[in-house]
Amino acid sequence: MGLVAGEPGRGTFVRHQAGYDGPEPSRALPVPRVADLSFNQPLAHGQADRLRLALRALSSSGEIESLLRQHPPGGRPHDRAVVATYLLDRAIDAAPADVVLTGGTQQALDCVLRALTRPGDVLAVDALSYPGIRLLASQHGLELAPVPVTPTGPDLGALERLCRVRRVRAIYAIPTVHNPLGWVLDREQRLRLAATARAHDCVIIEDGTYAFLEAAPPPPLRTLAPERTCYVAGLSKNVATGLRFGFAVVPARHVAAVTRSLRAASWGVPGLVVALATGWIADGTVARLERDRREDAAARQDIARAALAGMDLTAHPVSYSVWLGLEPHQRPDHVAALLAREGILVSTADAFATGPSRPRALRLALGTPPLDGLGPALRRLRCAIEAIPP
Incomplete structure (x- = not known):
């Protein structure tokens, strides 16, 4: 068909006429675009105005000259302190010195893996998980060990068996609003995962990218096992994907190694980005945007449930993703190509499968x-899928 392509480590995606170029608004389709359901770039009304105001405030502040200087790798102490205070709302009590500022969550993951693993190490990961972890594992020569998933989380019995028979160096987990399945692990599951990591001396890498969508989650793994958990998150989904600001909260004994890996990758985060991000955290803008995002995500889930009622759906009730199961006669790559001809971009399960x-x-x-x-886009998607003959 020529409309979709598969690539190791990235999955199946709709093809640009000249090849895949990522989530670009200009990506060509055979018909006018109806909706991009392949990538989440949520934006709230008025965010551009907020950015203009913030930039004006920075331009007249006494700190403007400092933005032209190189900041220390990992961030200045007072910027780290702002993030540490912000994390208290996520039940993470971290010393500012244990916070490493990065250029987004993906860079935080990269720096942690670069610092704490070696080529050939085994990384336990959910059988369906964030696609970026596959890319990083490939870059660092890590062996991915997929853990089967259940409707409520990873199969923790299977994880325990894996750790008994293999030398697992690290466990990558998304316990709160999982990507792509939306689950939230309960306290008992988190305690069991932490106990497994302790018993086999595994590092835990906890991805909190979407955790802000769960208003009252159980304690993070970072809180339950702080001596071995690296917590990574950022402002891509709660503020804006273009604001490449993230952080890693790491055990004190690993801070120097993670900071060295950041220095090797990019030295640090541009001062202007740090000033914008920490300013919005400190003045409450991020907290307000997170509340707005929760309301928006809930409204979008309501729309999805109504438009796709009766179909095989898996989703958190306050999230930006739906996992849509297909019928046995419906090949995901063919369905993606069909939807592209309808002007709708989607991701197939290939992108998320780690095994x-x-x-x-x-x-x-x-x-x-x-x-x-x-709603109209999802109804169009439904009509196209249901019209596929058995």
């Missing part, structure tokens, strides 16, 4: 289309 099993499913990202356009 050989490839479920017949699509991941629908709900955060990018305008709210009033989401």
Whole structure:
């Protein structure tokens, strides 16, 4: 068909006429675009105005000259302190010295893996997980060990068996609003995962990218096992994908190694980005945007449940993603190509699979289309899928 392509480590995606170029608004389709459901780029009304005001405030502040100087790798102490205070709302009590500022969550993951693993190490990961972890594992020569998933989380019995028979160096987990399946592990599951990591001396890498969507989650793994957990997150989904600001909270004994890996990769985060991000954290803008995002995500889930009622859906009720199971006769790559001809971009399960099993499913990202356009796009998607003959 020529409309989709597969690439090791990235999965199946709709093809640009000249090759895949990522989540670009200009990506060509055979018909006018209806909706991009392949990538979440949520934006709140008025965010551009907030950015203008913040930039004006920075331009007239006494700190403007300092933004032209090189900041220390990992961030200045007072910037780290702002993030540490922000994390208290996530039940993470971290010393500012244990916070390493990065250029987004992906860089935080990269720096942690670069510092704490070696080529050939085994990384335990959910059988369906964030696609970026596959890319990083490939870059660092790590062996991914997929852990089977259940409707409520990873199969922790399977994880325990894996750790008994293999030397697992690290466990990558998304315990709060999982990407792509939306689960939230309860306290008992988190304690069991932490106990497994302790018993086998594994590092835990906890991804909190979407954790802000769960208003009252159980304690983070970082809080339950602080001596071995690296918590990574950023402002891509709660503020803006273009604000490449993230952080890693790491055990004190690993701070120097993670900071060295950051210095090797990019030295640090641009001062202007840090000033914008920490300013918005300190003045409450990020907290307000997170509340707005929760309301927006809940509204989008309501729209999705109504438009796709009766279909095989898996989702957190306050999230920006839906996992849509397909019928046995519906090949995900063919469905993605069909939807592309309808002007709708989607991701297939290939992008999220960390092992050989490839479920017949699509991941629908709900955060990018305008709210009033989401329902019509999903109804069009449903009609196209249901018209596929057995």
